[in-house]
Amino acid sequence: MERTLGEIECSFTQQLHQWTEQFRPYSAQGKCAAYIPALAEANPEHLGVCIAHPNGQVMKAGEWDIPFTMQSISKVIGFMAACSVCGMEEVLNRVDVEPTGDAFNSIIRLEAHKPGKPFNPMINAGAITVSSLLPGKEPADKLEPILSLLEKILGKRPLVNENVFKSEWETAYLNRSLAYYLKQNGFLAAGVEEALEVYSRQCSIQVTAEDLAKISLVIADDGFDPFQGKQMIPRRITKVTKALMLTCGMYNASGKLAAFVGVPAKSGVSGGIMAAIPPRGRRGAPFQEGGGIGIYGPAIDQVGNSVSGLMVLKDMAEHWDLNIF
Amino acid sequence: MERTLGEIECSFTQQLHQWTEQFRPYSAQGKCAAYIPALAEANPEHLGVCIAHPNGQVMKAGEWDIPFTMQSISKVIGFMAACSVCGMEEVLNRVDVEPTGDAFNSIIRLEAHKPGKPFNPMINAGAITVSSLLPGKEPADKLEPILSLLEKILGKRPLVNENVFKSEWETAYLNRSLAYYLKQNGFLAAGVEEALEVYSRQCSIQVTAEDLAKISLVIADDGFDPFQGKQMIPRRITKVTKALMLTCGMYNASGKLAAFVGVPAKSGVSGGIMAAIPPRGRRGAPFQEGGGIGIYGPAIDQVGNSVSGLMVLKDMAEHWDLNIF
Amino acid sequence: MERTLGEIECSFTQQLHQWTEQFRPYSAQGKCAAYIPALAEANPEHLGVCIAHPNGQVMKAGEWDIPFTMQSISKVIGFMAACSVCGMEEVLNRVDVEPTGDAFNSIIRLEAHKPGKPFNPMINAGAITVSSLLPGKEPADKLEPILSLLEKILGKRPLVNENVFKSEWETAYLNRSLAYYLKQNGFLAAGVEEALEVYSRQCSIQVTAEDLAKISLVIADDGFDPFQGKQMIPRRITKVTKALMLTCGMYNASGKLAAFVGVPAKSGVSGGIMAAIPPRGRRGAPFQEGGGIGIYGPAIDQVGNSVSGLMVLKDMAEHWDLNIF
Amino acid sequence: MERTLGEIECSFTQQLHQWTEQFRPYSAQGKCAAYIPALAEANPEHLGVCIAHPNGQVMKAGEWDIPFTMQSISKVIGFMAACSVCGMEEVLNRVDVEPTGDAFNSIIRLEAHKPGKPFNPMINAGAITVSSLLPGKEPADKLEPILSLLEKILGKRPLVNENVFKSEWETAYLNRSLAYYLKQNGFLAAGVEEALEVYSRQCSIQVTAEDLAKISLVIADDGFDPFQGKQMIPRRITKVTKALMLTCGMYNASGKLAAFVGVPAKSGVSGGIMAAIPPRGRRGAPFQEGGGIGIYGPAIDQVGNSVSGLMVLKDMAEHWDLNIF
Structure with a gap:
């Protein structure tokens, strides 16, 4: 039965x-x-x-x-949102899809492997690059496709935990270092501060x-x-x-x-x-x-x-x- | 219909x-x-x-x-044979399962990541380590579980292309370098020459x-x-x-x-x-x-x-x- | 005769x-x-x-x-000025004196060698660290010991080429990357922007x-x-x-x-x-x-x-x- | 007075x-x-x-x-002997004169810096390369210019401590790894075993x-x-x-x-x-x-x-x- x-x-x-x-x-x-x-x-x-x-x-x-903040899980959403609005080819021009075995915040590979293209969008260097690609000039504009995608799926607009965002933002020395390195090599499609604000905010989305x-x-x-x-x-x-x-x-x-x-x-x-x-x-x-x-x-x-x-x-x-x- | x-x-x-x-x-x-x-x-x-x-x-x-020689495809057979006869835990004590993004013959990671455990059995360093683990003292003994496994599946004993083996053996400077590095760090379970002969022979198996x-x-x-x-x-x-x-x-x-x-x-x-x-x-x-x-x-x-x-x-x-x- | x-x-x-x-x-x-x-x-x-x-x-x-701008030659003056006013021990706590063989703007060693102390004051990472150590809060204060030392020797106060400074400042992505990495690891004794402004200005001193x-x-x-x-x-x-x-x-x-x-x-x-x-x-x-x-x-x-x-x-x-x- | x-x-x-x-x-x-x-x-x-x-x-x-064995001090003698008998240009074709900041036995740079020329003759990779350059086929022939130079200066022929040599020889896994890497990249001018025997013997010279x-x-x-x-x-x-x-x-x-x-x-x-x-x-x-x-x-x-x-x-x-x- x-x-x-x-x-x-x-x-x-x-x-x-x-x-x-x-x-x-x-x-x-x-x-x-x-x-x-x-x-x-x-x-x-x-x-x-x-x-x-x-x-x-x-x-x-x-x-x-x-509720808790997405942190690195947001890299998945950011990648899908950027591919959806910019086209996957455009995104893959700036970030590869190869695993590395390195720590998520490692910078070595950006110098060691010319031309410094980040190896995948699941490490910080790649995720910040993806954030930089999102359309719009202001961080709020760039964040929008991420929040929209989540809203469509969840039926409610997720909150950005401002408290967490502020802390992340103020202590993000390593991410700033990565972002400036990416900027130097031409992989960042926006200003360093804009890209980092988008990335830090997406990390602070509450779910x-x-x-x-x-x-x-x-x-x-x-x-x-x-x-x-x-x-x-x-x-x-x-x-x-x-x-x-x-x-x-x-x-x-x-x-x-x-x-x-x-x-x-x-x-x-x-x-x-x-x-x-x-x-x-x-x-x-x-x-x-x-x-x-x-x-x-x-x-x-x-x-x-x-x-x-x-x-x-x-x-x-x-x-x-x-x-x- | x-x-x-x-x-x-x-x-x-x-x-x-x-x-x-x-x-x-x-x-x-x-x-x-x-x-x-x-x-x-x-x-x-x-x-x-x-x-x-x-x-x-x-x-x-x-x-x-x-017919052609297996080359790196033999790494798959070697890994399965070693896990079958030695136990997977024993194999994983000496080789990890993490992808690297490095070239198959790279040595950098063995020095840069202490204690120098090879990152996975699909790169040369890992495959040579796996070959060293196979039971027996002589290369021929160690090769046996690999040939047996293939024989069981294919219904015929595959040939080792001696010509290819000889060439591989004579020019395997980089693999020797990897093998001695592994030996130094204690990951090789056999002599360097034995492990390399097994590895070079398995690469020369014809399919x-x-x-x-x-x-x-x-x-x-x-x-x-x-x-x-x-x-x-x-x-x-x-x-x-x-x-x-x-x-x-x-x-x-x-x-x-x-x-x-x-x-x-x-x-x-x-x-x-x-x-x-x-x-x-x-x-x-x-x-x-x-x-x-x-x-x-x-x-x-x-x-x-x-x-x-x-x-x-x-x-x-x-x-x-x-x-x- | x-x-x-x-x-x-x-x-x-x-x-x-x-x-x-x-x-x-x-x-x-x-x-x-x-x-x-x-x-x-x-x-x-x-x-x-x-x-x-x-x-x-x-x-x-x-x-x-x-006249031309000192660029990296200013690293020598910055090091001597910092040692003179802060004491050499204080300076050597934050920067080593070992040659590296790496490019002057390399970042790899900061990650690869814990705890990320810059190897010497003649590479950018070391020079920026030295600049950060100079006394005073404002970049102008920090620059003062460098200009003073030069003035004492040359009998005239050297000029900072504002045109060059501005260009350096705007394109200093790699130096920013280095500086944030140093900040993350605790080697920078000032804010990133302050240290970089001092460093960029000292590079722009005309001689x-x-x-x-x-x-x-x-x-x-x-x-x-x-x-x-x-x-x-x-x-x-x-x-x-x-x-x-x-x-x-x-x-x-x-x-x-x-x-x-x-x-x-x-x-x-x-x-x-x-x-x-x-x-x-x-x-x-x-x-x-x-x-x-x-x-x-x-x-x-x-x-x-x-x-x-x-x-x-x-x-x-x-x-x-x-x-x- | x-x-x-x-x-x-x-x-x-x-x-x-x-x-x-x-x-x-x-x-x-x-x-x-x-x-x-x-x-x-x-x-x-x-x-x-x-x-x-x-x-x-x-x-x-x-x-x-x-009496004690020279170990790395012999690198100095080996370099001078090789330059004397082969010409300095010939030696410098195969080994550079740049300091590295790396450990004496590091292999990373041989892979990271193409074409893998050893950075200087005071690290093991460079010293083994220098040993390989010495004239003669047999290790004893190659060692001769080193012993001769010492004999000329000291007025007596120095001894090679065979006991130390044997131990060095048997445990030289890392040096073998370096030597095979150098061989692969074409910098070694002799067989790996010959070069290593010369190097190990020169390290074992007693002074x-x-x-x-x-x-x-x-x-x-x-x-x-x-x-x-x-x-x-x-x-x-x-x-x-x-x-x-x-x-x-x-x-x-x-x-x-x-x-x-x-x-x-x-x-x-x-x-x-x-x-x-x-x-x-x-x-x-x-x-x-x-x-x-x-x-x-x-x-x-x-x-x-x-x-x-x-x-x-x-x-x-x-x-x-x-x-x-």
Whole structure:
């Protein structure tokens, strides 16, 4: 006898609950990011997990409704927004799609590899370049396509946490260094201050784990939003985006996520993880038609990834056979 | 009215033929590798393409039966063989799984990133380390698990091209440099000369495009060989292998293959490409249950990948919707 | 019969004239720096040479009175001024004295060598750090010790070429990148903009070849100005300065100057060379008691050194046995 | 009343004795090199100091007669021997004269700076290249010019410590890595094994502090041996050699030695220091006509320089005004 949709959903939610309880204690192995006060004040024991199913259900557990800033996860949105409004070729003229193995804030490669084109949009140098490309002169204009894209998907305009933005802005010495280097080499398409303001603001956009699940469901489903029945992002852009998430999404542990989890995912130092399950499951698998995962666990490891969040994602991929390989 | 299996196969084969004809002329944009005579003597206009279907069919076109040496493609076999006989943990103690963005023969990272662990088994430093780990003292003993694995899958023992091996062996200055560096840092599990002989011999193993298609079908199908109905390689090892192929398999163009083709693939400077289609196609797609691709086109581009071969692979992925993202 | 002082001076001057005539044509092998208009407009055929003798004579030839901006030569003055007013220990806490072999504007080492202390004050990263250390809040205050030191030696306050400063300031992307990187790592003792303004202004100080000869005579003579009979700079500081000029003064050709010329010298992209002859000549040598050399030849080679100027310096060192080794 | 030569010598010797007593206890701040047994077994409290005066006197104190292997000090002899027999131009075609700031055994620069020419003959890559250039096929032939040069100066043929050689030879993984890299790039003029054997043997040549003083006196005096009244090495070669000692002779502390001591010197991990005082002292200074210094103190610091030896050299330079700047 087949189970009803409600029963299935219920069993998924129970599973999520179990994971949050099981992995929450491991947060103690990590620490909240401390380079700006707002991040340091997060509750390290929080762990929220959401999964959005293409049938319209969003299963939730733990602190799924705690708002936090996107940080590096915004690089995914920035890339998709820039490709959508400027054309992907224009974006790829200024940023490559190769993983590096370097730290997210490394500058060495910009000097060592002529002509200094940033290697991919998931490291800071690449993301700042992408921000510089967005149309408009004022930072607010440039930010608009990012906020619009999120608004279209989430049905509400996300907030920029001004407090976090201000802190980021004032301490962004390394990003300024990267931006001036890019400017020198001709890769920045705007003034350094404008590009950095856009980048710092996009990092400060506030979301919840639920929001991430909804966004990643759209990415997973090749840009189609099953809730609203609309194509939100061109299919081709989301394919490249998922590849970038898999190859470069988890800082210096990207390769390990690809090898041992096998789900395209992007993390941020605020403790968020956004993972997209392509609609290519094996016959009979629960998320055969794809899905979106949003996780929030602010205690991060040395590489910058949520400790408990990564554990949930790994178990989830095994339990539901989500590994794309 | 449904088409018969024979009709389907026939249409696939026709398609392969069309591709070989269409892309063969582009070989002129590349050049055969010239660092050893045997490679330089290949016919740059050759283009062979095979695709193995889990139902037992192997479709073929062009010069699918020309033998060539595996070169870097052997890194995939070496990694799987070492993980199978030594345990994956033992292998991963000595080699990481992170992509680098560096050239395949780069040594910089071994010095710059303490303690000098090679970043992944698809670059030379990592592959030599893996070769050193294989059991046995003599190179012949160490090579055995690699040849055995291929023999099990192909039903015949592959030949080592002694001519190519000798040339490789005599000119392998850079690999020797890498190997001694690894030895210094304690990552090599055998003598330098032994490890290098194994590595050079495995690079000199001779295959055809058909062989590559059969091998990659097994990798694609999580280690199960549908022809013989047997598990050849542990599932977990093939998952990691496919992830490594996707993130690091195509030299410095690995990221671009992931982004624009989306199929785990490994290339060699002899012009071979081996690509594995995970059994995760969308409902109704022709290779929904997976498949193995073998390509041979000896004219390579500056990065080291077959020019015409890459074009076929790209078209194939689009035409049959093979992109895993 | 001994020659009179006047006769000797006359013979020196004749020699200088001969050199300017002999080497001026070689300017055609170089090009004026072109990154800002004011430098590009220099006359590439100019060649001025001065040598100051501790007995009070300054011999001159060619375009010895053409004013030009100090550019990198100002790094020497900035270092001595900072050591004089802050104490050498304080300065050496923030900048090392090791040559690098890297380009003057390289950033790689700041990331690759923890904790990112600049390797020496003759590369841009080190010089900007030194500028940041000077006392005072406003750039004008910080610049004061540099201008004062020059005024004391030259007997006139040198001008800052506002035109050049403005151009430098507006195009200083790479220096900004370096400065923000230094700020991030805690080596900058002032705000980035303040430090950069001081550095850009000091680069824009205008001098002639004669001025350089007078300044370097003081450096050569351990800080003592034989013209005015006064100690201008502490002896210890000038020893370190001469060592830095010899090991790091001529960009990536510093080692070659030490090996084949053997005189402490500092060059700038405007075509100036300032060389100090320590008072340690062999008995009977003409500049046994030391001397100061100022050269101006705006056509520079690929490394950044004056083509004709370097030729004069080399011949001079051989002819008068100035090599300190 | 003038002091007699004997009185002067006596006072110098007393001064040397005082230094050995004063600085010997600081050996405890260092440690004997431990990578091969023979070095680890040295007595860390040993401190021997010799100074050779051009008038034929050799003043001695402490353990001046303990034999030890030259190690990196042999790079100086190898360079002079190769320049003498092959011509300096030939040598400089294959090795540059620029300091690097990198560790003596670093390989990064060989890859990062095309075409991979070693930066100077005082780092391992450069020294191995120089060894490869020596005439003859067999290592013994190649070593001959080095041994001959030493024999001519010392009046006895120095021994190669076979025990040390064997240990060096067996553990020289990093040098092998460097040598194969150089071979790959075409800079090695002999087989890798031959070049390495020459280099390892020259490192194992046994000397005393007294020998070093005699050798460096010849280098100091532009190749002239005042004891034998003969030109031993062409003047031009010794000029370049002294410049290389000053800019690159003390590993990563070369710049600091130039800045704070100011005497061309080369150290080895066995604890030797060989310093050459150019005959350019100020009038009235004790070593106005030059001199040679030999020091042995096997406890080395983290950079690789003798702890107590460096202290003696520094005090000596200050006390006798030896700083060349």
